[in-house]
Amino acid sequence: MSTPNCWCERCDIQANAIRTRMWICPECGDKRCEKARFHGNRCSTKMNLAQTLAETAEKPPIGVMPESVWNWHQRRNRMIELMQAMLRYSEAGKPVPVAWCEELMRRIEEHIPAGGKP
Ligand SMILES: [Zn+2]
Ligand SMILES: [Zn+2]
Secondary structure, three states: OOOOOOOOHHHHHHHHOOOOOOOOOOOOOOOOOHHHHOOOOOOHHHHHHHHHHHHHHHOOOOOOOOHHHHHHHHHHHHHHHHHHHHHHHHHOOOOOOHHHHHHHHHHHHHHOOOOOOO
């Protein structure tokens, strides 16, 4: 498919065998644009710009989790560590330190929302 009066490189060469005019993309005005080479191509300047915008939009700088959430995870991990340590000790036939039991009990109570169910 070629159009004799098209502005693109391919149509110009096909219609006239030689270069009869400057090939310029009608969308960005750039003669190095992919669309200047063939009208079926997409304007590469526009695509690059869209891609750059999309990339900056998709990649906001990484923040940090809220302190309250982080604290919650820390306390929860501590309980898991205590339970796992107690399990390891009991499986090894060693007495579980009372301090661990007390800490775990205290932390479980703290973990339960006030007046609610765990
Ligand atoms: Zn064309
Ligand atoms: Zn273009």
